[in-house]
Amino acid sequence: MGKEENAAGRPVFTAQEKEEIRQAIRRKYAGVASSAAGFFRYPVGKEGALSLGYKPGLLDQASDDLLSSFCGVGNPFAIGRIERGDLVLDIGCGAGFDVWVASRLIGENGRAFGVDLTAEMVAKAQANLASVQAANAEIRLVASEQLPFADAFFDVVISNGVINLSPDKPRLFSEINRVLKTGGRLQFADIIVEKELPAPLAASVESWSQ
């Protein structure tokens, strides 16, 4: 896979390879939409959120369904303050936990959007937000490399454990830059690979989302 390399020495994938990666991600996260338990090598669900610094009082107010599929790797809200009235986008929102947190911070004059690649996650996030009547939140089924939003629309883009999964990171960052207002902020938590992976692992589509 990915014989061509970009300026940073990273592989450039063909359209077919990108689609294979997206399909592998969808296969995994369709399962995570039922429960994150057993899919990850780090704490997930409510225990994971607690370990990442989300406040216990906040977590006690979240439903089991909001937390059971949570598989974030950090706390994007710890990086900068979300203000009332802000327009916020969560890239790869999963079951909607961070969109729910944002919807409480922005109040009724703000709007929080979540986008995700996996239909099962989107359905769960939509049900989760409907069950708490979060009228200022909306979830869309879409790949983050092609965002269905106008230029300079958002005050803040957040993301939790997703950007590492994109097979086209330059395009994803370009889209984030496009939809952010001048002076807007990207607040994301993610995983990075510090060593070169062994060749069989690097060539495996399934390893992309391990």
Ligand SMILES: C[S@@+](CC[C@H](N)C(=O)[O-])C[C@H]1O[C@@H](n2cnc3c(N)ncnc32)[C@H](O)[C@@H]1O
């Ligand atoms: C590790 S989970 C994190 C979910 C959520 N942010 C959380 O903290 O629970 C990764 C999520 O990103 C989604 N995803 C992966 N690649 C994506 C892409 N290119 N565009 C949109 N969503 C993507 C997956 O479907 C999955 O729901």
